[in-house]
Amino acid sequence: MSGPATPLSVLASRCEEERACIRKAFENRAGAKKTLLALCELADRNLQQVFKDVLKLHDSKAEGFSLLALGGYGRRMLFPYSDLDILFLFANEKVEEEFRPLISEFSRTMWDLGFRVSSAGRTIEECKRIEEDNAEFHLALLDRRFLDGDQGLFEKLDQRILPPSERQARPFLFLQLHRLTKERLTRYGNTIFHLEPNVKEAPGGLRDYQAAYWLRQILGDRKDLRGSSAAEEQLAADAVEFLSSIRCFLHYSNARNDNALTYELQAMAAVKSLGVTDGIERSAAEWMRIYFRHARTLNRQLLRYLDQKMAGPMSFKERFFSAARSVAKTEPPASGDFAVRGGQIEILNQQALSDRRVMYSLFVEAARTGTPLAPQAERSISYIMTHSELPVLNQAIEWDTLKEILAGDFPGVALRPMHRLGLLMEILPEFRVIDSLVVRDFYHRYTVDEHSLRTIEHLQELADPPDERGVSFAPLWRTLDRRDLLIFSLLLHDAGKGMPIENHVTGSLEALESAAERLELSPEEQAEVHFLIEQHLAMSATVQRRDIFDPAIVSGFAENVGTLERLQRLTLLTYADIHAVNPEALTPWKAEMLWQLFVATSNHFSRTLDRNRLHASDEKSMLEQVRALAKGANTADIERFLEGFPRRYLAVHSAAEIARHFAMYQKLSVSSLQTELTPERHGFSLTLLTADRPALFSTISGVLASWGMNIIKADAFANAAGVVLDTFHFSDLHRTLELNPTETQRFMKSLHDVLQNKAALEPLLESRDSASRARPPKIAVQTRLSFDDSASAHSTLLEVIVQDRPGLLYDMGSALARLACNIEVALIDTEGQKAIDVFYLTSQGKKLTAQKQDLLREVLQGTLG
């Protein structure tokens, strides 16, 4: 082949020199914008020169043939080592045929000059048609720029051909860009907070800016589209400049189009103060916080455009669901400060937001229902949060309010925007140290704050597990008591990673101490969160480093955990903590190992309940606490009360509760039956103290059933002196007690009368019976009865799994009483429509004989069905 008119070697060396100059200028802080423009002009000049030379060589004129720059190159943002996106535009197919040999020579020459040409060829007619499988081309065409050739042809395309077809194609382009962007964001876990982010493709990267730019062009003249403020535009421009600097730096450092901001390059960028002009020296972690701030700006801008919808009438289905949603969810609170519309929480009264209590109530609603805040609502809150001069009312959040957010079914739906808006750090300043914090770790993929929020979102997903790993854990999440404590632990479990401290757990516990004091957690609440944070690695370590099939290991682990309730919380915390490390960290293998350890430990608890009895004199500290709370009561009396209770009693009741029980115990000499009814979040709890007697448990269950109360949980313990302490947690199915306060007295009187043989139970039960038993169950549970003689030295363990229904416990208790089986300990639990009851039984002070077990099985099967 003969060479172009200007010798290639001359062009090539000139190119190299100019590239070196541009790089040097960049390294001397010329700025990204200037660098990109200089690279673009270098490419333009060479491309025009080569084009001219090739035409000359072929003795051709560019009639009906032009050269266009597309995409980033079209926008004059050409990065070092990036491709030149070029379109060869032809007037018709004949011209295309004529110029084909010239094109291949042109591309080869450009390549030899060090330019990576990525080209496409279209006739002007082809540009009119929408290529449905090539949305990328049409999007790149939005950035078209004339380079060389037939200018008239370009103007025809630019001003006459494309404008009408692009207007027509807007819905298609919007949908395609929406789809491509969502796919890209999903590939990166929908978060900007990657430890080693890809500055082009990851959320918050330059592709976000580009997509937002295109969306703005597509949505362009929509009147309802809210534009960005000048301040937001400036923030976005600064972010583009910062990220472009990083991308130039990465390409130069790697000598290729590689956009991964690795730990090593983060450290180098921080040393150079890349993209920062304030002259302050920063560590890599601090410099990365600047990166995340800019990435957040670009990502937020993109999401705002992505949330827009192409105008068009709603389909019948959309109208129907929109109406149904508003009926189901639009229940504005009495104050009328916000409402749910179109599946989002909208603010009705902007002024009310100056009262933080109103602002918090939005997030309580989001956590309760899973309804996200509307973008406009977030912008309003953001405005308030970033204007400290505005008046604020009730800034300090109360623990009760925060608890409501944490205990909701969708805590992540509230906590994520709270963090995005800076509200989380305002109410929980201990979280600030891990904001956008990069901690170098081979396994972790996200910043520490992002990891913490993801743990919470992974738990939230358990309401409807997205894959098999969560299936076993889902019932634990659904039935967990005090979720707020678990979620609070997750927010703080890694706070120590942001502190200059060797063991991050120590730091996290310090963070808890300060937060607990400010928020006024009770000592029991603080102790529970303390345990979860302190032990947050224990279960994972046991799963990975111990033989979880060894009973001694399980026993040791159970002893460390203490109670079933703690085990449930720790299991969920461990599940979430591993899951949030990176998308692959929780392998099905690990999930199964974790579940096996949970099951083995849970079974260990229920099978050793009767074995571990309290020797009150050993519990010095507890005795002291109870004595202090019981206003100087006699220690010997407290010891007598506690002696012989299963150890679980101590584990599940606080010192204050034990002191209350003790006060009831002291009154037994006045009245042989002591009761206490306390309202709870989902119903009531009834505590009852009396001397043990046959059929006591079933009688109490019967009274509750006769009043339409559904027992959710219960336990029955007896001390060495035969004093029984029964606790029943029940829901008031017909809201009898809640709606009729006077009925509480009647209910308690009825309970006392039946237990003191002043009234019969049967007539009360008959009135309830027929109605409550008629309802068919939603999920059929197969009855399962199992006896275990090895679990306890003196009792037989009976485990019953059965379909839950009102009056069930009464029926079971009555059957046990009829066969003269004494309940030594009982643990009653429900999981949806499944009742899971464990009884430790004796008959005449001994274990049940094999014949008695057979008889009991037969009777219970007849009763339970």
Place this chain on the structure above:
Amino acid sequence: MMKVEAIIQPSRFESVKDALREAGIEGMTVTEVRGHGRQKGHTEVYRGREYTVDLLPKIKLEVVLPDKLVDLVVDTILKTAKTGKIGDGKIFLTRVDEAIRIRNEERGESAL
């Protein structure tokens, strides 16, 4: 060159890894696997649901070595992975014809 493939108890993995590192073995491939030999699984019942673990969790560890190091590695694994109980696992040895380092196409033992 030989490939040493050891199937061990997950609980012994950290100790084996540390012992191999102390013995100068730097590289290894580790996989979470399930399986059983003579050790059969077991059934655990939780809330009326049976969880049968017939394929037990194990760790598979693979190391390719020059012949002279094979005995050292096998001894190290034996010493650290053994608990004496059924289920301790197995070690398999396979001859390897060639090793190639992808980065620089180095071949043979120097590529290990």
